[in-house]
Amino acid sequence: MHDARALLELGADAVRRLARRGYQLDLSALDDLLSRRNKSIQRVDELRSESKRVASEVQRLARQGGETAALKDRARQIKDETRALETEQEHLAAQLRDVLLNVPNLPLDAAPDGDSDADAVEVRRRGTPPSFGFEPKDHVDLGEALGILDFAHATKLSGPRFSIARGAGAALERGLAALMLDLHTRQHGYVEFSMPLLVTPETMTGTGQLPKFAEDLFRTGTANRDLYLIPTAEVPLTNLHAGEILDAGSLPRAYTAHTQCFRSEAGSYGRDTRGLIRLHQFGKVELVRLCDPERSQAELELMVGHAEACLAALDLPYRVVTLAAGDMGFSAQLTYDLEVWLPGQDRYREISSCSDCGTYQARRAGIRMRGKDGRKGLVATLNGSGLPIGRTLAAVLENHQQVDGSIALPAALAPYVGFRTIRPDGTTE
Protein backbone atom coordinates (compact mmCIF):
# COMPACT_ATOMS: atom_id res chain seq x y z
CA MET A 1 0.00 0.00 0.00
CA HIS A 2 1.12 3.49 -0.75
CA ASP A 3 0.79 6.60 1.33
CA ALA A 4 -1.82 8.77 -0.40
CA ARG A 5 0.17 11.98 0.05
CA ALA A 6 3.38 10.40 -1.15
CA LEU A 7 1.62 9.10 -4.22
CA LEU A 8 0.16 12.53 -4.96
CA GLU A 9 3.52 14.15 -4.45
CA LEU A 10 5.09 11.81 -6.97
CA GLY A 11 2.25 12.80 -9.27
CA ALA A 12 3.02 12.21 -12.91
CA ASP A 13 5.96 9.99 -12.05
CA ALA A 14 3.69 7.65 -10.10
CA VAL A 15 1.27 7.59 -13.01
CA ARG A 16 4.10 6.78 -15.42
CA ARG A 17 5.55 4.01 -13.28
CA LEU A 18 2.19 2.38 -12.59
CA ALA A 19 1.30 2.55 -16.26
CA ARG A 20 4.34 0.37 -16.91
CA ARG A 21 2.52 -2.40 -15.13
CA GLY A 22 -0.82 -1.62 -16.69
CA TYR A 23 -2.38 0.27 -13.82
CA GLN A 24 -4.16 3.53 -14.54
CA LEU A 25 -3.80 5.85 -11.58
CA ASP A 26 -6.40 8.62 -11.37
CA LEU A 27 -4.54 11.35 -9.52
CA SER A 28 -7.37 13.86 -9.36
CA ALA A 29 -9.80 11.28 -8.00
CA LEU A 30 -7.29 10.34 -5.34
CA ASP A 31 -6.61 13.97 -4.50
CA ASP A 32 -10.32 14.66 -4.24
CA LEU A 33 -10.94 11.66 -2.01
CA LEU A 34 -8.06 12.54 0.30
CA SER A 35 -9.07 16.15 0.75
CA ARG A 36 -12.71 15.24 1.32
CA ARG A 37 -11.65 12.75 3.96
CA ASN A 38 -9.39 15.29 5.67
CA LYS A 39 -12.06 17.97 5.71
CA SER A 40 -14.44 15.49 7.23
CA ILE A 41 -11.91 14.65 9.92
CA GLN A 42 -11.48 18.34 10.66
CA ARG A 43 -15.19 18.90 11.11
CA VAL A 44 -15.59 15.92 13.39
CA ASP A 45 -12.58 16.95 15.47
CA GLU A 46 -13.97 20.45 15.89
CA LEU A 47 -17.29 19.11 17.07
CA ARG A 48 -15.64 16.76 19.52
CA SER A 49 -13.52 19.60 20.82
CA GLU A 50 -16.64 21.67 21.46
CA SER A 51 -18.33 18.72 23.09
CA LYS A 52 -15.48 18.43 25.56
CA ARG A 53 -15.67 22.12 26.36
CA VAL A 54 -19.38 21.86 27.05
CA ALA A 55 -18.91 18.82 29.26
CA SER A 56 -16.42 20.56 31.51
CA GLU A 57 -18.65 23.62 31.58
CA VAL A 58 -21.52 21.45 32.79
CA GLN A 59 -19.31 20.14 35.56
CA ARG A 60 -18.27 23.64 36.60
CA LEU A 61 -21.85 24.91 36.67
CA ALA A 62 -23.11 21.88 38.54
CA ARG A 63 -20.53 22.44 41.25
CA GLN A 64 -21.70 25.98 41.69
CA GLY A 65 -25.25 24.78 41.79
CA GLY A 66 -26.08 26.45 38.46
CA GLU A 67 -28.63 25.47 35.87
CA THR A 68 -27.18 22.91 33.40
CA ALA A 69 -30.24 21.79 31.42
CA ALA A 70 -29.66 24.16 28.50
CA LEU A 71 -26.03 23.16 28.18
CA LYS A 72 -26.92 19.48 28.27
CA ASP A 73 -29.39 20.05 25.45
CA ARG A 74 -26.66 21.75 23.46
CA ALA A 75 -24.33 18.82 24.16
CA ARG A 76 -26.90 16.33 22.92
CA GLN A 77 -27.29 18.39 19.79
CA ILE A 78 -23.56 18.29 19.17
CA LYS A 79 -23.54 14.56 19.66
CA ASP A 80 -26.23 14.00 17.04
CA GLU A 81 -24.36 16.19 14.61
CA THR A 82 -21.12 14.33 15.32
CA ARG A 83 -22.72 10.94 14.72
CA ALA A 84 -23.80 11.88 11.22
CA LEU A 85 -20.42 13.33 10.33
CA GLU A 86 -18.60 10.35 11.77
CA THR A 87 -20.50 8.04 9.49
CA GLU A 88 -19.47 10.14 6.53
CA GLN A 89 -15.87 10.22 7.70
CA GLU A 90 -15.67 6.47 8.15
CA HIS A 91 -17.16 5.97 4.72
CA LEU A 92 -14.58 8.27 3.12
CA ALA A 93 -11.71 6.62 5.03
CA ALA A 94 -12.87 3.18 3.91
CA GLN A 95 -13.15 4.38 0.32
CA LEU A 96 -9.63 5.78 0.39
CA ARG A 97 -8.23 2.62 1.90
CA ASP A 98 -10.06 0.56 -0.67
CA VAL A 99 -8.50 2.52 -3.50
CA LEU A 100 -5.01 2.40 -2.00
CA LEU A 101 -5.12 -1.33 -1.25
CA ASN A 102 -5.70 -2.01 -4.91
CA VAL A 103 -2.84 0.12 -6.24
CA PRO A 104 0.18 -2.12 -6.92
CA ASN A 105 3.72 -1.19 -5.96
CA LEU A 106 5.69 1.23 -8.13
CA PRO A 107 8.17 -0.56 -10.38
CA LEU A 108 11.73 0.73 -10.15
CA ASP A 109 13.20 1.96 -13.38
CA ALA A 110 15.67 -0.91 -13.21
CA ALA A 111 12.81 -3.19 -14.24
CA PRO A 112 12.60 -3.37 -18.06
CA ASP A 113 9.45 -2.56 -20.02
CA GLY A 114 7.06 -5.32 -20.92
CA ASP A 115 4.46 -7.52 -19.35
CA SER A 116 5.59 -11.11 -19.86
CA ASP A 117 8.50 -13.39 -19.03
CA ALA A 118 9.66 -12.94 -22.61
CA ASP A 119 10.43 -9.32 -21.74
CA ALA A 120 12.73 -10.25 -18.87
CA VAL A 121 16.35 -9.20 -19.30
CA GLU A 122 19.07 -11.75 -18.67
CA VAL A 123 21.63 -10.70 -16.05
CA ARG A 124 23.97 -13.71 -15.98
CA ARG A 125 24.26 -17.44 -16.61
CA ARG A 126 25.93 -19.99 -14.41
CA GLY A 127 26.73 -23.59 -15.25
CA THR A 128 26.37 -25.28 -18.59
CA PRO A 129 23.30 -27.25 -19.68
CA PRO A 130 24.44 -30.88 -19.80
CA SER A 131 24.86 -32.49 -23.19
CA PHE A 132 23.55 -36.00 -23.11
CA GLY A 133 24.53 -38.62 -25.64
CA PHE A 134 20.88 -39.58 -25.69
CA GLU A 135 17.42 -38.06 -25.69
CA PRO A 136 16.91 -36.82 -22.10
CA LYS A 137 13.62 -37.65 -20.40
CA ASP A 138 11.58 -35.27 -18.33
CA HIS A 139 11.17 -35.76 -14.59
CA VAL A 140 7.75 -37.37 -14.94
CA ASP A 141 9.04 -40.18 -17.15
CA LEU A 142 12.14 -40.53 -15.02
CA GLY A 143 10.34 -40.44 -11.70
CA GLU A 144 7.58 -42.82 -12.67
CA ALA A 145 10.02 -45.29 -14.22
CA LEU A 146 12.08 -45.23 -11.04
CA GLY A 147 8.96 -45.62 -8.93
CA ILE A 148 9.76 -42.50 -6.89
CA LEU A 149 7.03 -40.18 -8.27
CA ASP A 150 3.39 -41.22 -8.53
CA PHE A 151 0.98 -38.78 -10.11
CA ALA A 152 -1.80 -41.26 -10.85
CA HIS A 153 -2.37 -42.09 -7.23
CA ALA A 154 -2.10 -38.45 -6.23
CA THR A 155 -4.90 -37.65 -8.65
CA LYS A 156 -6.98 -40.47 -7.20
CA LEU A 157 -6.58 -39.04 -3.70
CA SER A 158 -6.91 -35.34 -4.39
CA GLY A 159 -7.56 -34.65 -8.06
CA PRO A 160 -5.26 -32.99 -10.56
CA ARG A 161 -2.17 -30.92 -9.60
CA PHE A 162 -1.04 -33.01 -6.67
CA SER A 163 1.99 -35.28 -6.38
CA ILE A 164 3.21 -38.24 -4.39
CA ALA A 165 6.87 -38.91 -3.76
CA ARG A 166 7.84 -42.41 -2.76
CA GLY A 167 10.95 -44.10 -1.42
CA ALA A 168 14.05 -42.31 -2.71
CA GLY A 169 11.78 -39.56 -4.05
CA ALA A 170 10.39 -38.80 -0.61
CA ALA A 171 13.88 -38.98 0.87
CA LEU A 172 15.05 -36.52 -1.77
CA GLU A 173 12.30 -34.05 -0.93
CA ARG A 174 13.23 -34.24 2.73
CA GLY A 175 16.95 -34.05 1.97
CA LEU A 176 16.61 -31.09 -0.38
CA ALA A 177 14.71 -29.10 2.23
CA ALA A 178 17.28 -29.94 4.89
CA LEU A 179 20.17 -29.05 2.60
CA MET A 180 18.70 -25.66 1.78
CA LEU A 181 17.78 -24.85 5.35
CA ASP A 182 21.26 -25.74 6.55
CA LEU A 183 22.78 -23.60 3.83
CA HIS A 184 20.68 -20.59 4.78
CA THR A 185 20.97 -20.93 8.54
CA ARG A 186 24.66 -21.90 8.72
CA GLN A 187 26.17 -20.05 5.76
CA HIS A 188 23.79 -17.16 5.09
CA GLY A 189 22.72 -16.13 8.58
CA TYR A 190 18.98 -16.81 8.43
CA VAL A 191 16.88 -17.76 11.45
CA GLU A 192 14.72 -20.80 10.78
CA PHE A 193 11.02 -20.81 11.62
CA SER A 194 8.24 -23.34 11.71
CA MET A 195 5.11 -21.39 10.84
CA PRO A 196 1.31 -21.71 10.78
CA LEU A 197 -0.01 -22.69 7.36
CA LEU A 198 -3.44 -21.21 8.04
CA VAL A 199 -3.61 -17.45 8.53
CA THR A 200 -6.22 -14.72 8.98
CA PRO A 201 -7.50 -12.37 6.26
CA GLU A 202 -5.56 -9.53 7.95
CA THR A 203 -2.32 -11.44 7.55
CA MET A 204 -3.07 -12.12 3.90
CA THR A 205 -3.75 -8.41 3.41
CA GLY A 206 -0.41 -7.41 4.92
CA THR A 207 1.60 -9.04 2.17
CA GLY A 208 -0.82 -8.13 -0.61
CA GLN A 209 -2.58 -11.43 -1.38
CA LEU A 210 -5.85 -9.84 -0.27
CA PRO A 211 -8.09 -8.15 -1.16
CA LYS A 212 -7.27 -8.44 -4.83
CA PHE A 213 -6.17 -12.05 -5.26
CA ALA A 214 -8.61 -14.01 -3.14
CA GLU A 215 -9.34 -16.38 -6.01
CA ASP A 216 -5.73 -17.64 -5.94
CA LEU A 217 -6.05 -18.86 -2.36
CA PHE A 218 -7.49 -21.90 -0.66
CA ARG A 219 -9.81 -20.87 2.11
CA THR A 220 -11.48 -22.56 5.03
CA GLY A 221 -14.39 -21.38 7.14
CA THR A 222 -14.36 -24.36 9.45
CA ALA A 223 -14.94 -23.90 13.18
CA ASN A 224 -16.63 -20.60 12.46
CA ARG A 225 -13.33 -19.00 11.53
CA ASP A 226 -12.16 -17.47 8.30
CA LEU A 227 -8.68 -18.78 7.53
CA TYR A 228 -6.57 -19.08 4.39
CA LEU A 229 -3.92 -21.63 3.48
CA ILE A 230 -0.66 -19.82 2.80
CA PRO A 231 0.50 -19.70 -0.84
CA THR A 232 4.07 -19.13 0.39
CA ALA A 233 5.91 -18.81 3.70
CA GLU A 234 6.51 -15.19 2.73
CA VAL A 235 3.06 -14.53 4.22
CA PRO A 236 3.68 -15.63 7.83
CA LEU A 237 7.37 -14.69 7.81
CA THR A 238 6.78 -11.14 6.61
CA ASN A 239 3.72 -10.58 8.79
CA LEU A 240 5.51 -11.89 11.87
CA HIS A 241 6.29 -8.33 12.97
CA ALA A 242 3.09 -6.72 11.69
CA GLY A 243 2.16 -3.77 13.85
CA GLU A 244 5.54 -3.75 15.58
CA ILE A 245 8.38 -1.28 15.77
CA LEU A 246 11.76 -2.96 15.46
CA ASP A 247 15.00 -1.61 16.82
CA ALA A 248 16.94 -0.41 13.77
CA GLY A 249 20.04 -1.99 15.29
CA SER A 250 18.42 -5.41 14.93
CA LEU A 251 18.16 -5.01 11.14
CA PRO A 252 18.55 -6.57 8.72
CA ARG A 253 16.55 -9.56 9.85
CA ALA A 254 16.87 -12.72 7.80
CA TYR A 255 14.17 -15.35 8.22
CA THR A 256 13.65 -18.69 6.53
CA ALA A 257 11.05 -21.43 6.73
CA HIS A 258 10.26 -24.66 4.96
CA THR A 259 6.51 -24.95 4.54
CA GLN A 260 3.93 -26.48 2.30
CA CYS A 261 2.40 -23.90 -0.03
CA PHE A 262 -1.14 -23.98 -1.38
CA ARG A 263 -2.27 -22.30 -4.57
CA SER A 264 -5.56 -22.58 -6.40
CA GLU A 265 -3.88 -21.89 -9.77
CA ALA A 266 -7.13 -20.33 -10.92
CA GLY A 267 -6.58 -19.00 -14.40
CA SER A 268 -3.75 -21.34 -15.30
CA TYR A 269 -5.97 -24.06 -16.74
CA GLY A 270 -4.08 -26.26 -19.13
CA ARG A 271 -0.69 -24.75 -18.29
CA ASP A 272 2.03 -27.01 -16.90
CA THR A 273 -0.43 -29.77 -16.24
CA ARG A 274 2.36 -32.30 -16.28
CA GLY A 275 4.65 -33.14 -13.40
CA LEU A 276 5.92 -31.16 -10.44
CA ILE A 277 6.01 -27.74 -12.09
CA ARG A 278 2.62 -26.36 -11.08
CA LEU A 279 0.84 -27.97 -8.14
CA HIS A 280 -1.89 -27.04 -5.69
CA GLN A 281 0.44 -28.08 -2.88
CA PHE A 282 4.22 -28.00 -2.82
CA GLY A 283 7.03 -27.64 -0.35
CA LYS A 284 9.22 -24.57 -0.45
CA VAL A 285 12.04 -23.03 1.52
CA GLU A 286 11.40 -19.30 1.63
CA LEU A 287 13.71 -16.41 2.44
CA VAL A 288 12.50 -13.14 3.92
CA ARG A 289 14.55 -10.10 4.84
CA LEU A 290 13.51 -6.96 6.71
CA CYS A 291 15.86 -4.01 6.41
CA ASP A 292 16.31 -0.27 6.27
CA PRO A 293 14.68 0.91 3.01
CA GLU A 294 17.94 2.57 1.99
CA ARG A 295 19.56 -0.84 1.92
CA SER A 296 16.83 -2.79 0.16
CA GLN A 297 18.48 -2.97 -3.24
CA ALA A 298 21.76 -4.19 -1.80
CA GLU A 299 19.81 -6.70 0.30
CA LEU A 300 18.09 -7.96 -2.82
CA GLU A 301 21.44 -8.67 -4.49
CA LEU A 302 22.50 -10.51 -1.35
CA MET A 303 19.35 -12.61 -1.23
CA VAL A 304 19.54 -13.56 -4.89
CA GLY A 305 23.01 -14.84 -4.13
CA HIS A 306 21.61 -17.00 -1.33
CA ALA A 307 19.06 -18.56 -3.65
CA GLU A 308 21.74 -19.07 -6.30
CA ALA A 309 23.89 -20.92 -3.78
CA CYS A 310 21.21 -23.64 -3.60
CA LEU A 311 21.35 -24.20 -7.34
CA ALA A 312 25.14 -24.16 -7.31
CA ALA A 313 25.24 -26.72 -4.50
CA LEU A 314 23.10 -29.03 -6.61
CA ASP A 315 25.17 -28.56 -9.78
CA LEU A 316 22.21 -27.12 -11.63
CA PRO A 317 22.71 -24.72 -14.56
CA TYR A 318 20.67 -21.55 -14.30
CA ARG A 319 20.37 -17.96 -15.31
CA VAL A 320 19.29 -14.80 -13.54
CA VAL A 321 16.84 -12.42 -15.20
CA THR A 322 15.30 -9.10 -14.25
CA LEU A 323 11.54 -9.30 -14.57
CA ALA A 324 9.69 -6.81 -16.73
CA ALA A 325 7.74 -4.13 -14.88
CA GLY A 326 4.42 -5.58 -16.00
CA ASP A 327 5.31 -9.15 -15.05
CA MET A 328 6.22 -8.55 -11.42
CA GLY A 329 4.11 -9.49 -8.45
CA PHE A 330 1.67 -6.95 -7.05
CA SER A 331 3.84 -5.97 -4.07
CA ALA A 332 7.23 -5.93 -5.80
CA GLN A 333 9.18 -2.90 -7.00
CA LEU A 334 12.00 -5.01 -8.46
CA THR A 335 12.23 -8.76 -9.03
CA TYR A 336 14.98 -11.09 -10.12
CA ASP A 337 13.94 -14.54 -11.27
CA LEU A 338 16.25 -17.52 -11.17
CA GLU A 339 15.60 -19.87 -14.05
CA VAL A 340 16.92 -23.41 -13.91
CA TRP A 341 17.76 -25.45 -16.98
CA LEU A 342 15.25 -28.25 -17.54
CA PRO A 343 16.55 -30.76 -20.11
CA GLY A 344 13.08 -32.32 -20.35
CA GLN A 345 11.71 -29.03 -21.66
CA ASP A 346 14.95 -27.94 -23.30
CA ARG A 347 14.66 -24.50 -21.75
CA TYR A 348 15.13 -22.42 -18.62
CA ARG A 349 12.18 -22.40 -16.23
CA GLU A 350 11.49 -20.14 -13.26
CA ILE A 351 12.60 -21.73 -10.02
CA SER A 352 12.97 -18.71 -7.77
CA SER A 353 11.54 -15.23 -7.61
CA CYS A 354 13.39 -12.73 -5.44
CA SER A 355 11.61 -9.45 -4.85
CA ASP A 356 12.34 -6.14 -3.24
CA CYS A 357 8.99 -4.83 -2.00
CA GLY A 358 10.41 -1.61 -0.58
CA THR A 359 8.08 -0.20 2.08
CA TYR A 360 4.93 -1.34 0.27
CA GLN A 361 4.19 -4.39 2.41
CA ALA A 362 5.55 -2.74 5.54
CA ARG A 363 3.00 0.05 5.21
CA ARG A 364 0.18 -2.45 4.76
CA ALA A 365 1.30 -4.61 7.65
CA GLY A 366 2.59 -1.78 9.85
CA ILE A 367 6.17 -3.00 10.22
CA ARG A 368 8.38 -0.16 11.38
CA MET A 369 11.76 0.54 12.84
CA ARG A 370 13.08 2.98 15.39
CA GLY A 371 16.53 4.41 14.92
CA LYS A 372 19.05 5.46 17.57
CA ASP A 373 17.76 9.00 17.25
CA GLY A 374 14.27 7.78 18.09
CA ARG A 375 12.87 8.48 14.65
CA LYS A 376 10.42 5.97 13.32
CA GLY A 377 10.12 4.75 9.78
CA LEU A 378 8.88 1.85 7.73
CA VAL A 379 11.19 -1.06 7.03
CA ALA A 380 11.67 -2.59 3.60
CA THR A 381 10.64 -6.20 3.04
CA LEU A 382 12.17 -8.68 0.62
CA ASN A 383 11.26 -12.23 -0.16
CA GLY A 384 12.65 -14.98 -2.34
CA SER A 385 12.32 -18.68 -2.86
CA GLY A 386 15.35 -20.61 -1.83
CA LEU A 387 14.09 -22.95 -3.29
CA PRO A 388 10.83 -24.73 -4.07
CA ILE A 389 11.24 -28.46 -3.42
CA GLY A 390 9.21 -29.85 -6.30
CA ARG A 391 10.75 -27.85 -9.10
CA THR A 392 14.20 -28.42 -7.64
CA LEU A 393 13.61 -32.16 -7.49
CA ALA A 394 12.49 -32.07 -11.11
CA ALA A 395 15.64 -30.19 -12.08
CA VAL A 396 17.88 -32.59 -10.16
CA LEU A 397 16.31 -35.64 -11.80
CA GLU A 398 16.44 -34.18 -15.30
CA ASN A 399 19.93 -32.69 -15.16
CA HIS A 400 21.59 -35.63 -13.45
CA GLN A 401 19.93 -38.45 -15.34
CA GLN A 402 22.05 -41.16 -16.95
CA VAL A 403 21.53 -43.06 -20.17
CA ASP A 404 20.13 -46.09 -18.30
CA GLY A 405 17.55 -43.97 -16.48
CA SER A 406 19.46 -43.89 -13.22
CA ILE A 407 20.23 -40.65 -11.37
CA ALA A 408 23.74 -39.63 -10.29
CA LEU A 409 23.02 -37.24 -7.43
CA PRO A 410 25.13 -34.17 -6.72
CA ALA A 411 27.67 -34.84 -3.98
CA ALA A 412 26.20 -32.23 -1.63
CA LEU A 413 23.01 -34.26 -1.26
CA ALA A 414 24.69 -37.46 -0.11
CA PRO A 415 24.90 -36.54 3.59
CA TYR A 416 21.22 -35.66 3.54
CA VAL A 417 19.77 -38.69 1.75
CA GLY A 418 22.37 -41.34 2.49
CA PHE A 419 22.90 -42.41 -1.10
CA ARG A 420 24.67 -41.20 -4.23
CA THR A 421 22.76 -42.98 -6.94
CA ILE A 422 19.21 -44.00 -7.71
CA ARG A 423 19.41 -47.20 -9.77
CA PRO A 424 17.04 -47.81 -12.71
CA ASP A 425 14.87 -49.98 -10.47
CA GLY A 426 14.50 -47.24 -7.87
CA THR A 427 16.83 -48.78 -5.34
CA THR A 428 19.67 -46.67 -4.01
CA GLU A 429 23.36 -46.97 -3.33
Added chain:
RNA sequence: GGAGGCUUCGCCUAGUUGGUCUAUGGCGCCGCACUGCUAAUGCGGUUCGGGUUGAACGCCCGUCCCGGGUUCGAAUCCCGGAGCCUCCGCCA
Protein backbone atom coordinates in the same frame (compact mmCIF):
# COMPACT_ATOMS: atom_id res chain seq x y z
C1' G B 1 -17.44 -28.24 25.57
C1' G B 2 -18.16 -26.36 31.23
C1' A B 3 -16.47 -22.90 35.51
C1' G B 4 -13.52 -18.88 37.23
C1' G B 5 -9.74 -15.00 36.80
C1' C B 6 -7.02 -11.51 33.99
C1' U B 7 -6.02 -7.66 29.70
C1' U B 8 -3.64 0.19 31.26
C1' C B 9 1.53 4.29 26.94
C1' G B 10 8.53 -1.24 25.04
C1' C B 11 8.34 -4.30 30.09
C1' C B 12 6.22 -4.12 35.11
C1' U B 13 2.56 -1.17 37.47
C1' A B 14 -1.21 2.92 40.17
C1' G B 15 -6.10 3.94 39.11
C1' U B 16 -13.09 0.82 38.95
C1' U B 17 -18.38 5.58 44.87
C1' G B 18 -17.98 8.12 36.28
C1' G B 19 -15.67 14.58 35.92
C1' U B 20 -8.44 18.76 36.88
C1' C B 21 -6.93 10.67 34.35
C1' U B 22 -4.97 16.17 28.67
C1' A B 23 -3.39 8.18 33.07
C1' U B 24 0.69 7.13 38.46
C1' G B 25 5.35 5.15 39.62
C1' G B 26 9.57 1.92 38.48
C1' C B 27 12.70 -0.35 34.69
C1' G B 28 14.53 0.42 29.92
C1' C B 29 15.76 4.00 26.23
C1' C B 30 17.31 9.18 24.48
C1' G B 31 19.51 14.13 25.65
C1' C B 32 22.16 17.33 28.98
C1' A B 33 25.16 18.12 33.48
C1' C B 34 28.88 16.15 36.76
C1' U B 35 33.14 12.66 36.67
C1' G B 36 40.49 11.22 34.41
C1' C B 37 37.48 6.49 31.92
C1' U B 38 33.61 3.22 33.52
C1' A B 39 30.08 3.26 37.23
C1' A B 40 27.03 6.20 40.23
C1' U B 41 24.17 10.68 40.70
C1' G B 42 21.12 14.95 39.13
C1' C B 43 17.85 17.42 35.52
C1' G B 44 14.82 16.94 31.21
C1' G B 45 12.42 13.80 27.55
C1' U B 46 9.96 9.09 26.11
C1' U B 47 2.23 5.45 24.08
C1' C B 48 0.71 5.14 19.32
C1' G B 49 -2.10 7.26 15.33
C1' G B 50 -4.55 11.33 12.77
C1' G B 51 -5.80 16.60 11.46
C1' U B 52 -3.91 21.49 11.12
C1' U B 53 0.86 23.69 5.15
C1' G B 54 3.67 17.07 2.83
C1' A B 55 8.52 21.77 7.16
C1' A B 56 9.47 23.55 12.62
C1' C B 57 6.96 25.25 16.92
C1' G B 58 2.28 25.15 18.60
C1' C B 59 -2.78 23.72 18.68
C1' C B 60 -6.75 20.11 18.09
C1' C B 61 -8.85 14.96 17.84
C1' G B 62 -8.68 9.79 18.79
C1' U B 63 -6.27 5.88 21.61
C1' C B 64 -6.46 2.43 28.81
C1' C B 65 -7.65 -5.57 24.37
C1' C B 66 -11.75 -4.89 20.30
C1' G B 67 -16.97 -3.44 19.00
C1' G B 68 -21.55 -1.43 20.68
C1' G B 69 -24.48 1.10 24.65
C1' U B 70 -25.83 4.44 28.99
C1' U B 71 -24.38 9.73 30.12
C1' C B 72 -23.52 16.65 29.40
C1' G B 73 -19.04 13.59 30.53
C1' A B 74 -16.49 6.51 30.57
C1' A B 75 -9.82 3.54 31.91
C1' U B 76 -13.96 3.52 35.54
C1' C B 77 -21.02 1.47 34.53
C1' C B 78 -23.87 -2.12 30.95
C1' C B 79 -23.99 -5.67 26.60
C1' G B 80 -21.31 -8.52 22.92
C1' G B 81 -16.57 -10.40 21.18
C1' A B 82 -11.15 -11.65 21.25
C1' G B 83 -6.66 -13.16 23.64
C1' C B 84 -4.13 -15.18 27.89
C1' C B 85 -4.09 -18.02 32.64
C1' U B 86 -6.23 -21.83 36.17
C1' C B 87 -9.50 -26.07 37.09
C1' C B 88 -12.82 -30.02 34.88
C1' G B 89 -14.06 -33.01 30.39
C1' C B 90 -12.15 -34.79 25.69
C1' C B 91 -7.90 -35.53 22.63
C1' A B 92 -2.50 -36.44 18.96
